[in-house]
Amino acid sequence: MTDSHAPHETVDHADLKAMGEVHEHPTWKQYKWVALILTVITVFEVWAYYVPAFVASRGFVPTLLIMSGAKFAIVVMFYMHLKYDHRLFRALFTGPLMIAVATIVSLLFLFAKLSVGAHG
Amino acid sequence: MATAVVPHAAHPATTTGLDHRKVAIWAFIGSECMLFASLISTYLIYKGRSVVGPFPHEWWCPDTRTQTFCAGESAAHYVHTLKPILNIPVTSQSTFVLLMSSLAMVLALSAVENKDKMPANPTLGERILGSSRLWLFMTALMGATFLGYQAFEFTSFVHEGLTIRTNLFGSSFFTLTGFHGAHVTAGVLWLLTLLAIDLKRGLGPKDALIVDISALYWHFVDVVWIGIFTLVYLIR
Amino acid sequence: MATAAARPAYALPESYGASGVWSWLTTVDHKRIGALYMYTALAWFAVGGLEALIMRLQLYGPNGRVVSAETFNQLFTMHGTTMIFLVVMPLSAAFFNFLIPLQIGARDVAFPRLNAFSYWVFLFGSLFMNASWLIGAAPNGGWFGYTPLTTYTFSQGLNIDFWMIGLQILGVSSLAAAFNFITTIINMRAPGMNLMRMPMFTWMAFVVQFLLVLAFPVITIALIFLQFDRFFGTNFFAMTAGADPLLWQHLFWSFGHPEVYILILPAFGLVSEILPTFSRKPLFGYPVMVYSGMLIALLGFGVWAHHMFAVGMGAIADSVFSVTTMLIAIPTGVKIFNWIFTMWGGNLRFTVAMKFAISLVGLFVIGGVSGVMHASPPADLQQTDTYFIVAHFHYVLVAGSMMGLFGGLYYYFPKITGRLLSERLGNWHFWLFFIGVNLTFMPMHWSGLYGMPRRIYQYDAGQGWEIFNKMSTIGALIQAVAVIIAFWNIWRSRTHGAVAGNDPWGAPSLEWSIPSPAPVYNFAVIPTVTSRYPLWDLKSPHLSRGTPHEAGAAQVIAQPERVRSAEELGIPLPYPTIKPLLVALFMTLMFSSLLLIHKDKTPLAIAGILTCAAAMTAFLYGWLTAPLEPEHH
Numbered sequence: 001m002t003d004s005h006a007p008h009e010t011v012d013h014a015d016l017k018a019m020g021e022v023h024e025h026p027t028w029k030q031y032k033w034v035a036l037i038l039t040v041i042t043v044f045e046v047w048a049y050y051v052p053a054f055v056a057s058r059g060f061v062p063t064l065l066i067m068s069g070a071k072f073a074i075v076v077m078f079y080m081h082l083k084y085d086h087r088l089f090r091a092l093f094t095g096p097l098m099i100a101v102a103t104i105v106s107l108l109f110l111f112a113k114l115s116v117g118a119h120g
Numbered sequence: 121m122a123t124a125v126v127p128h129a130a131h132p133a134t135t136t137g138l139d140h141r142k143v144a145i146w147a148f149i150g151s152e153c154m155l156f157a158s159l160i161s162t163y164l165i166y167k168g169r170s171v172v173g174p175f176p177h178e179w180w181c182p183d184t185r186t187q188t189f190c191a192g193e194s195a196a197h198y199v200h201t202l203k204p205i206l207n208i209p210v211t212s213q214s215t216f217v218l219l220m221s222s223l224a225m226v227l228a229l230s231a232v233e234n235k236d237k238m239p240a241n242p243t244l245g246e247r248i249l250g251s252s253r254l255w256l257f258m259t260a261l262m263g264a265t266f267l268g269y270q271a272f273e274f275t276s277f278v279h280e281g282l283t284i285r286t287n288l289f290g291s292s293f294f295t296l297t298g299f300h301g302a303h304v305t306a307g308v309l310w311l312l313t314l315l316a317i318d319l320k321r322g323l324g325p326k327d328a329l330i331v332d333i334s335a336l337y338w339h340f341v342d343v344v345w346i347g348i349f350t351l352v353y354l355i356r
Numbered sequence: 357m358a359t360a361a362a363r364p365a366y367a368l369p370e371s372y373g374a375s376g377v378w379s380w381l382t383t384v385d386h387k388r389i390g391a392l393y394m395y396t397a398l399a400w401f402a403v404g405g406l407e408a409l410i411m412r413l414q415l416y417g418p419n420g421r422v423v424s425a426e427t428f429n430q431l432f433t434m435h436g437t438t439m440i441f442l443v444v445m446p447l448s449a450a451f452f453n454f455l456i457p458l459q460i461g462a463r464d465v466a467f468p469r470l471n472a473f474s475y476w477v478f479l480f481g482s483l484f485m486n487a488s489w490l491i492g493a494a495p496n497g498g499w500f501g502y503t504p505l506t507t508y509t510f511s512q513g514l515n516i517d518f519w520m521i522g523l524q525i526l527g528v529s530s531l532a533a534a535f536n537f538i539t540t541i542i543n544m545r546a547p548g549m550n551l552m553r554m555p556m557f558t559w560m561a562f563v564v565q566f567l568l569v570l571a572f573p574v575i576t577i578a579l580i581f582l583q584f585d586r587f588f589g590t591n592f593f594a595m596t597a598g599a600d601p602l603l604w605q606h607l608f609w610s611f612g613h614p615e616v617y618i619l620i621l622p623a624f625g626l627v628s629e630i631l632p633t634f635s636r637k638p639l640f641g642y643p644v645m646v647y648s649g650m651l652i653a654l655l656g657f658g659v660w661a662h663h664m665f666a667v668g669m670g671a672i673a674d675s676v677f678s679v680t681t682m683l684i685a686i687p688t689g690v691k692i693f694n695w696i697f698t699m700w701g702g703n704l705r706f707t708v709a710m711k712f713a714i715s716l717v718g719l720f721v722i723g724g725v726s727g728v729m730h731a732s733p734p735a736d737l738q739q740t741d742t743y744f745i746v747a748h749f750h751y752v753l754v755a756g757s758m759m760g761l762f763g764g765l766y767y768y769f770p771k772i773t774g775r776l777l778s779e780r781l782g783n784w785h786f787w788l789f790f791i792g793v794n795l796t797f798m799p800m801h802w803s804g805l806y807g808m809p810r811r812i813y814q815y816d817a818g819q820g821w822e823i824f825n826k827m828s829t830i831g832a833l834i835q836a837v838a839v840i841i842a843f844w845n846i847w848r849s850r851t852h853g854a855v856a857g858n859d860p861w862g863a864p865s866l867e868w869s870i871p872s873p874a875p876v877y878n879f880a881v882i883p884t885v886t887s888r889y890p891l892w893d894l895k896s897p898h899l900s901r902g903t904p905h906e907a908g909a910a911q912v913i914a915q916p917e918r919v920r921s922a923e924e925l926g927i928p929l930p931y932p933t934i935k936p937l938l939v940a941l942f943m944t945l946m947f948s949s950l951l952l953i954h955k956d957k958t959p960l961a962i963a964g965i966l967t968c969a970a971a972m973t974a975f976l977y978g979w980l981t982a983p984l985e986p987e988h989h
Contacts, residue, residue, distance in 0.1 A: 028230065028249055035223040042219065046212045049354050061355055068350035071219075072343050079222050079339045086138055088542065089146045096150030096570055099657055100157035103574075107161040107606060110661065110673055134543040140466040143539045147569060151531065155573035158607060162581070162592070171598040284590050288598055291590035295580070 034078045041067050145333045149340050152303075156344050159299060160351060163292040170287035174205040174280065177356040205282055206353055207273065214269035215349045218304075221262035222342045228255035229335045233328045252331075253318050259338065260311040263304055270301050293352065300348060303341045310334050374932075382932035384468035387874055389475050390454030391772060394765075396479055397446035398843070403486070404438035405839060407431045412796075412832040415825050418817035428813035429496040430515070434486075436499030437519065440619065441526050442482045444753065447761045448622035449478070449530075452537055452561050454772060458867035459555045461546025461885065463878050466539035468930045469979060470532050476940035477529035484944055485522030488515065495519030498811065500612065501582070503593035503604040508586045517586065517954055520579045521947050527572045527579075528943070534568035537561060546866070548885035548906070552646070555865045555888075556639060559646050560625030563653045567614045567621075570657070575611035578604060587953050602667060609660035617656040619753060620720075621649060623760025624691060627713045630763050631695055633863040634710040635702030636896075638889060638903050641694045648687035655684040665733040666740045674733040681731035685724060692721060707861075708782030712763030715790055716756055723751030726801065743824075744804025750797040762789070762842070769846075770860050774873040775853030781845040788838035795831030799824035864889035864900065871919050877927045880920060928985045935979040942972040 045067050048054055054063075077083040082090055108114040134140065167176070173187060174180040180187060231252035238250050248254065274294070277283075284294040314334060317323060323331060383389060411431050414422040423431065453471065457464055465471050488494045493514040497506040506516045541562045545554070554562075581592035582604070591597035593604055632639045639645060661669060661677040695717045704710070726748035730736045739745055762785075769777045803824035808815065815821055859868040868891055870879060887893050889900035922929050949964030 028227070031223060031226050031230075035220065038219050039216065042212070042216060045350065045354055046208065049208055055356065064350050064354055068346050071346045075222060075339055075343050075346070079226050079342075080336055086136065088136060088138065088143070092143070092146040092150055093153075095566075096153045099570055100153040103154070103610060103657070104157050104161045104164070106658075108164060110606060110669060111165045111600065111602075113164060113167070135545045135549075136543055138543065140539045140543055143542055144466070144535045147535050147538045151535075151569040151573050154570050155577060158574045158577035158610075162577070162603065162607075165600070165603060166598075169598050169600075171596075284584070284588065288591050291584070291592055291597075295584060295590070295592075 030078070034074060038071055038074060041071050139329050141329065141333055142336075145336050149336065152340065152344075156296075156300075156347070159292075159296045160347065163296050163352060166288040166292045170289045172287050174282045174286070174289070176206050176289055176293070176352070177204045180205050180280065205277060205280055207276075208353055210269065210273065211349065211353050214266050214273075215345065217262050217269070218266045218342050218345050221259050221266070222339050224255050224258040224262060225335045225338045228252050228259055229328070229331050231255055232323045232331045233325055235322075235324045252323050253315060256311055256315040256318060260308050260315060263308040263311065263338075267301060267304055267308070270297065270304075296348065296352070300341070300344055303344070307334070307338050307341050310337070379932065381937055382934045384464075384472050384930045384932060384936070385876060386453045386457050386465050386468065386471055387772070387876075387878075389471055390450045390452075392475050393446045393450035393453060393478070394772075396475075396482070397443050397450060398846075400438055400442035400446070400482060401839070402843070404435050404443055405836060407435040407438065409832055409836055411435065412829040414813060415815070416829040417825070418822060419814050423813070425813045426496065429811070430489075430494035432811055433495045433498050433519070434489075437485070437495065437523075439753070440499065440615070441523070442478075442485075444619045444757050444761070445530065446478055448564070448619070449474075449533060451557070451622060451626065451761075451764055451768070452533070452564075454768065455867060456537060456540055456558055456561055457544070458771075458870070458874060458878060459558045459865055460541065460544060460549055461866050461879060461883050462540065462544040463882075463927070464930065465536050466544060467536045468984065469933060469936050470536050472933075473936035473940055474529045474533040474536070476937045477525060477532070477943065480940055480944035481522055481525035481529060484525060484948055485518055488518035493518065495522075500608055501604075502601075502608075503582065503585075504595055504599075504601055506582060507593050509594075514951060514954060516582075517951055520582050520586070521950055524576065524579050524583070525944055525947055527576055530568050531572050534565040534572075537565045538569065541565075546879075546882050546885050552643065553885055553888045556628035556642070556645060557622070557625035560621045560628070560649050563649045564618050564621050567618050567653050567656065571611045571614035571618070574607055578607035578611065581607075583950070587950060602664070605664055605667065606661070609663045610657075612663065613660040614653070614656045616749075616752075617652055619757050620760075621652070623716060623757040623764075624649070626760045626764035626767070627695060627716050629863075629865070630709050630713040630767050631698045631717075633767075633861050634705045634707055634713075635699045636705075636862070636899055637698055637702040638864075638892075638900055639694070640697035640700075641690075642888065642903075644690060645694055648690045651687040652684060655680060655687070659684055662731060662736075665736045678731055678733055682728060685728050685731075688724060692717060692724075707766070708777070708779055708786050709763045709766035709861075711783075711786045711790075712759045712766065715786075716759040716763065719751060719755030719759065719793070723748055723753075723756055726751065739804065741810050742804035743800040743808045743810060746810055747797050747800035747804055750793075750800070754797065755793050759789075759793075762786075765846075767861070769849065769853075770856030771867055771872050771874065773850055773853070774856055774871075775849050775851075776856050776860060777845050777849045777853060781841055781848070785838050785842040785845060788834055788841065792831045792834030792836075792838055796828045796835060797831070799827040799831075803828075859891065859895075862896065864892040866890055875919050875922075876929060877922045877925065880925055930985040931982070933979070933982065935975050935982070938975040939972055939979065942968045942975065946972060 045064060048060070048064065048067075054060055076093070082093060105114070136143070178187065227249065231250050231254075234250065235252065239246065242250065274297075277290075282290050282293075284290050284298075311334060314323065314331060317327075380388065380392070383392075410423060411428065414420040414428060453465070453475075456462075485495070491514070495501075495518055496513075496515045497511060497519065501516065501519060504510055506520075541554075541558060551559075581590070584590040585592050585594065591599055593599050593601065595601070628639055628645060658680045659677060661673060662681045665674055665677075699714075726744065730739055730745065730748060766777050766782055769775070803821045806820050806824075808819070808821045808824075815825075856872045858871055860872070861868070866879075866883060866885070867874075869883065883890065886906040887900065888903055892900040893905070946965050946968035949961045949968065952958070952961035952964065
């Protein structure tokens with residue numbers, strides 16, 4: 001496939017940066033923290049499942065959605081380094097994501113799985 | 121005829137400075153959002169509408185394949201022991217494995233990018249962190265482990281009376297998770313290919329882009345599972 | 357006077373690439389791929405037109421006996437599927453392929469081999485779907501395939517299998533092309549060509565690629581559900597298992613509505629190229645045209661259930677979709693006004709291309725007005741499933757899209773072939789088509805409101821529909837004559853058309869700065885762009901004086917006296933390769949093997965799928981590991 005530059009023996013960091021290929025990536029330490037946070041959130045999610053009082057409450061679904069939304073955002077921003085990359089990629093991802101979420105939500109309303117005001 | 125004097129028309133740089141393939145993979149990921157949105161919507165729409173069991177979160181006796189009691193059990197005992205067909209403890213493990221595979225992937229990419237920056241006398245820790253082969257292997261291994269869990273789950277469901285044809289839950293569940301599993305499988309094969317290249321000729325900073333693209337795909341597949349785990353398994 | 361040579365006398369033969377069938381099978385050149393799309397689409401246009409003619413003959417008078425009900429079902433299904441997926445979309449793809457790199461100052465698309473793959477998948481998919489005619493099992497469930505009619509319980513022949521597998525294959529073609537063009541437009545623009553300097557066709561094409569990328573996955577899943585139901589016995593549309601027939605409709609129309617904007621926006625883009633050139637005026641309100649295109653696409657995802665006003669979604673859902681549907685008329689209307697203001701006060705030249713473009717502007721309004729009428733759910737309860745709807749969508753698709761695409765054909769034929777289409781024959785084509793289209797589809801507004809339902813193969817006398825049907829049939833025959841003249845024009849002009857120079861029309865954009873036909877490498881030197889109308893800046897600055905410019909002279913490079921070969925210029929060309937064709941072929945055969953399941957030959961089906969998958973993977977591996985083009989240092 002097309003290279004955007006002539007081949008070098010090694011590509012130095014300055015070149016890569018100029019090409020927009022490398023930004024300040026998170027380091028191993030930061031990745032460790034990210035993995036830890038993701039694990040902790042997952043533990044909370046599973047724990048919540050086993051608390052019948054919480055499951056029966058109105059807060060259960062929103063809380064779980066927020067927690068998994070947080071995991072989603074963390075993986076996308078840090079592991080997929082969308083936070084550090086060219087903003088074109090942010091646009092290419094968030095646009096379709098918003099349309100996808102809007103489609104899911106609309107379909108849930110249309111099939112009466114969600115109703116305005118009450119919990120389904 | 122071309123002569124030595126003719127200047128070579130250099131390849132024009134890309135408008136954004138970004139590689140074509142990276143732009144394309146993000147566009148692809150955008151379209152995959154809609155693919156999985158359609159599958160997830162269908163699962164959620166059909167939730168609670170199956171005419172016959174098993175149902176995802178209601179107790180189910182695999183022996184009688186109904187919601188009536190297993191032999192020897194009493195009603196009182198059963199009411200207090202939740203035994204839904206969806207197995208949260210086991211699936212939590214596979215979810216964790218997939219989540220950690222993303223960490224391995226990120227370390228693999230980092231190792232490839234920083235291969236030139238290995239110090240002359242690396243410590244054991246530095247060698248471990250810097251081994252792209254190790255981390256590519258670990259990612260693929262964890263992905264394959266996740267698939268193993270899925271295979272276990274699918275076969276136990278079939279034994280307990282849930283197939284893709286049984287009811288709406290079966291059809292939508294197996295199709296959704298099956299498509300996800302197929303994406304994981306493709307990812308594992310992709311990673312193994314990269315590993316093979318790494319073993320053969322080595323992957324270095326000049327290969328960072330292709331590893332980055334496979335990483336983006338891999339993380340996306342993980343992220344879809346984050347959604348599925350919550351919407352299918354945890355939310356009742 | 358027309359000469360026998362198709363190319364300018366100063367062109368070197370090797371500037372244009374090899375000749376011969378093999379060179380076409382292995383081409384990765386976007387211009388050739390565009391030509392392949394165009395000729396294939398025109399061939400399917402004849403097929404789809406024939407399907408329509410037979411239907412019109414059947415409906416000419418009451419109780420027609422030209423075809424049976426079953427055949428009629430196959431005709432209207434295939435006419436719709438063919439015209440949408442095998443004509444309008446590939447004709448648009450022909451222009452995307454041909455024009456986008458030329459308009460942005462690039463030498464090819466981002467992924468040339470993927471581009472070739474898209475075409476071959478389209479060709480093989482279209483052949484697969486139409487192969488069904490050979491066994492009398494053409495798809496018969498409507499182009500929209502509503503369940504549960506199309507489930508196995510109610511449709512046990514191979515007809516629906518051909519339809520769903522065929523569409524799945526065609527979807528791969530469109531998706532692959534979309535990723536290609538998105539990357540191309542983002543990443544391969546010439547220096548100075550920022551997004552707000554791109555020609556309008558490229559802008560509309562850009563918007564359409566996003567529509568494709570977001571809409572096709574939805575129908576992919578809908579088709580997967582139908583395929584799983586029909587082949588594997590799943591329950592997505594099984595009523596006895598509690599399935600909802602509306603699931604198909606919602607998924608289909610979530611794709612289907614963006615699809616219709618996919619069908620019209622490229623034609624809109626072509627009109628936005630043609631009108632300024634032949635009005636000798638810049639496009640009125642360029643930024644607004646860009647934003648309205650984007651808004652149409654965005655809103656297009658929020659209107660789909662207006663196809664379902666009669667299913668009983670409830671007052672809230674009906675109202676929401678009614679409002680969004682009415683809203684989408686606004687950006688569309690804005691475009692109409694901008695086109696009118698472009699022509700206003702301009703120095704108009706009524707070439708054939710211009711006539712087609714102006715017809716779109718006028719006739720699309722008719723289609724749009726009936727569309728707004730459908731947007732009201734109570735009114736739509738009368739209109740839906742009648743010929744009133746048929747009138748609407750034929751106005752927007754035939755009097756809209758096809759007119760725009762024909763205009764594009766006349767406008768860009770010289771750039772593709774080096775020769776002009778005959779204006780004399782073109783005028784016959786235009787006027788007969790214009791009269792034919794209006795005579796065919798205008799009466800349908802009346803027969804529809806008088807209650808004539810869609811998709812009926814016969815009607816009784818005495819319901820007040822005869823006169824309208826007669827007019828439609830005569831109109832269809834006139835359209836047929838027009839199209840025959842068009843085909844004759846194309847055929848003849850390839851060898852006898854007047855030789856066109858670089859810029860026969862006096863147009864403003866980059867594609868007109870290079871020879872006609874374009875050399876294989878497009879631009880000898882990649883231009884630096886300083887405004888929206890680079891050629892006008894250079895040749896007719898008074899025309900583009902009022903538009904935004906960068907300081908300094910226009911820098912479009914004038915062409916050398918002799919067109920040089922790529923080798924002389926030191927431009928590396930991608931290697932031709934047969935692998936995209938082979939991967940496409942084995943992918944189609946792999947999908948086709950599924951048909952065997954319904955012929956009780958499941959083991960054979962599995963064998964077929966595995967063998968073809970292996971072949972596909974092998975050739976794909978070869979493709980991915982082969983370099984795109986010669987190494988350059």
